[in-house]
Structure formats: C-alpha cells, structure tokens
Amino acid sequence: MSKSIAILSITLLVLSIISIFVGVVSLNPNDILSLDDSQLNVLLSSRLPRTFSIIIAGMSLSLCGLIMQQLTQNKFVAPTTAGTMDFAKLGIIISLMFFPEANLLLKLLFASVLALLGTSVFIQIIQKVKFKDIVFVPLVGIMLGNVISSLGTYIALKSNSIQSIGSWFQGDFSIVTSGRYEILFITIPLLIIAGLYANQFTIAGMGESFSVNLGLNYQRIVQIGLLITSIITAVVVVTVGMLPFLGLIVPNIVSLYRGDSIRNTLAHVALTGAILVMICDIIGRIVIFPYEIAIGLVIGVVGSVVFLIMILRSRKGFGEA
Numbered sequence: 001m002s003k004s005i006a007i008l009s010i011t012l013l014v015l016s017i018i019s020i021f022v023g024v025v026s027l028n029p030n031d032i033l034s035l036d037d038s039q040l041n042v043l044l045s046s047r048l049p050r051t052f053s054i055i056i057a058g059m060s061l062s063l064c065g066l067i068m069q070q071l072t073q074n075k076f077v078a079p080t081t082a083g084t085m086d087f088a089k090l091g092i093i094i095s096l097m098f099f100p101e102a103n104l105l106l107k108l109l110f111a112s113v114l115a116l117l118g119t120s121v122f123i124q125i126i127q128k129v130k131f132k133d134i135v136f137v138p139l140v141g142i143m144l145g146n147v148i149s150s151l152g153t154y155i156a157l158k159s160n161s162i163q164s165i166g167s168w169f170q171g172d173f174s175i176v177t178s179g180r181y182e183i184l185f186i187t188i189p190l191l192i193i194a195g196l197y198a199n200q201f202t203i204a205g206m207g208e209s210f211s212v213n214l215g216l217n218y219q220r221i222v223q224i225g226l227l228i229t230s231i232i233t234a235v236v237v238v239t240v241g242m243l244p245f246l247g248l249i250v251p252n253i254v255s256l257y258r259g260d261s262i263r264n265t266l267a268h269v270a271l272t273g274a275i276l277v278m279i280c281d282i283i284g285r286i287v288i289f290p291y292e293i294a295i296g297l298v299i300g301v302v303g304s305v306v307f308l309i310m311i312l313r314s315r316k317g318f319g320e321a
Contacts, residue, residue, distance in 0.1 A: 008271035015278040019054065020047045022282055024290045045178040053173055053181045054281055055274045057236045057243065060187040062273025063194060063266065064229040065247020070205035070262055071225045072126060074137045078247035079233040081138035083145035087118025088237040090152040097159045104183050104238055111234035118148065119226050135311055171241040171296030173281055184239050187232045194228050198262040201225055242296055245303020250276060252310060
C-alpha cells in the first residue's frame with residue numbers, strides 16, 4: 001500500500017468515526033459498549049447505515065466520473081454534466097406515475113434504463129458535433145439535463161407526485177436508514193468490474209483509431225463503461241438523491257498529482273470521493289445544528305465553485321496556447 005493510499009484511508013476512517021457520533025441523539029464514544037436500547041437503535045438503524053452509504057455513494061459517483069471522462073476524452077464530463085442523473089430522476093418519476101406502489105428495485109430498473117438511454121444520447125451528440133472548445137461539451141450535457149429535469153418536474157406536477165420525488169431532487173443522507181440503503185451494495189460488483197476493465201478504459205480514452213490498432217473492441221468497451229456508470233448513477237439517485245458535481249471535481253483533483261491512467265488513480269479517486277462526501281455531510285449536520293442542510297446543497301456549492309475554477313483554468317490555458 002502506497003503512502004498516499006494509507007493517508008487517505010486513515011483520513012476516511014477518522015471522518016467515519018466522527019460521522020457516527022454527530023447527530024441530534026447524543027452518542028459518546030466512551031459509552032459505546034454501554035448504550036441503552038434507544039441509543040443502540042439509533043446507532044444500528046441510522047448512524048451506521050448513513051456512514052456506509054456516504055462511503056459507497058462517494059466512491060461510486062467519483063469513479064463514474066473518472067470512467068466517463070476517460071471514455072469521452074473530456075475532463076468536464078460526469079453524471080451531472082452529461083444529463084445522466086436527470087434521466088435517472090425522470091425514470092423514477094415515470095415509475096411513480098405508472099407504479100405508485102413500486103419498491104426500490106422497480107424504481108432502480110426504470111432509473112437505470114433511462115440513465116443508460118440519456119447517457120447514450122449525450123455520447124451520440126458529442127460524437128456527431130465537432131466542438132471547437134471542450135467547455136461546450138459539458139454545457140450541452142447540462143442543457144440536455146435541464147430539459148429532461150423540466151420535463152420530469154412537469155410530469156410530477158401533472159400527476160400530483162411532486163412531494164413524493166422531493167428527496168430525489170436533492171441528495172439527502174438523513175433519509176437513509178436500515179432496510180433502505182442496502183441497495184447501494186449493488187454498486188460494489190460493478191466497481192470491481194470497472195477495476196478489471198481499467199486498462200481497457202485507459203486505452204479507449206486514447207481514441208477509437210488508436211484502440212482498434214491495438215486490437216481493442218472500442219465500441220464494446222464504451223458500452224460496458226456506459227452501462228456501469230448508468231447503473232451506478234441510478235442506484236445512488238434512487239437511494240440518496242442527486243449529488244451534483246461529485247464525479248466531475250474529484251477525478252480532476254486526483255489527476256493533478258496522479259495523472260490520467262485509471263489504473264493509477266482508481267483507489268485515489270474512490271477514497272477522495274468518499275472523504276469529500278463525508279466532509280460535506282458533516283458540515284451539513286453541524287452548521288445549523290440541531291437542524292440539517294441537505295448534502296446535495298453543500299456539494300452543489302463546493303462543486304460549482306471548483307467547476308468555475310476549472311473552467312477559468314481551462315480558458316487561461318486555451319488563451320496561452
């Protein structure tokens with residue numbers, strides 16, 4: 001294990017312990033072995049599921065962004081800026097409209113199909129249209145996502161289900177409890193598959209012609225990458241809601257000191273993503289304690305600032321060139 005991985009792992013462990021003991025119901029680390037029934041119930045049904053969900057969601061969405069950026073050869077592409085999350089949300093709304101009593105698995109099915117469809121449409125657009133500036137690519141994805149989000153809001157208003165989808169509009173880990181978060185474990189085998197295909201994703205990121213010359217089935221690798229990212233995004237949106245900009249900023253931060261090879265950055269991106277989500281969630285819980293700010297809002301603020309800095313750095317580099 002490298003020194004940087006060890007530091008990130010220890011940081012995540014410390015933040016996870018802090019996360020377990022932050023909340024309205026007081027839990028003291030010194031009394032962890034002598035909790036009463038009420039405290040034990042809070043620990044097992046809320047605090048631990050919430051902490052596990054933060055780690056899995058942070059790792060998963062960050063790696064989705066890394067894969068999408070590699071396949072599209074664009075540092076500004078992620079589930080947020082490709083419309084993937086908005087299509088997943090539309091899938092949830094459609095499932096609620098036609099199957100109002102549907103369980104999470106059926107919502108996940110609709111969300112995954114729509115997320116895959118939307119991501120494929122986005123990929124087709126950026127392959128057909130030749131952009132002179134890479135900044136236009138995420139702008140197209142954001143516009144596409146906003147159109148789909150507006151359509152979803154309209155459908156929700158017409159079907160009187162706007163309150164039912166409120167939790168999916170903005171990420172919120174306070175809704176995560178025992179019996180609801182377990183669906184996130186679906187992402188673990190998908191992340192393992194992504195790790196196995198890491199080298200192929202890196203080669204595919206060098207372009208179709210280069211990949212084909214090396215004997216790689218480019219289209220199949222792209223389809224596998226899109227399938228993995230779409231399902232993972234849908235699982236996270238169904239479980240905790242939308243976490244904007246996470247998949248965008250984390251791979252870019254890691255690439256500053258680890259380069260662009262997926263194999264070399266995979267673990268760093270996963271751990272950094274989990275740490276960032278953990279920090280934002282703790283901030284959201286303590287800033288107006290005992291009330292709570294949704295983590296989607298906190299990450300949105302942090303992510304939008306970093307996104308603007310990235311654009312300005314890109315424009316500066318473009319101008320210097």
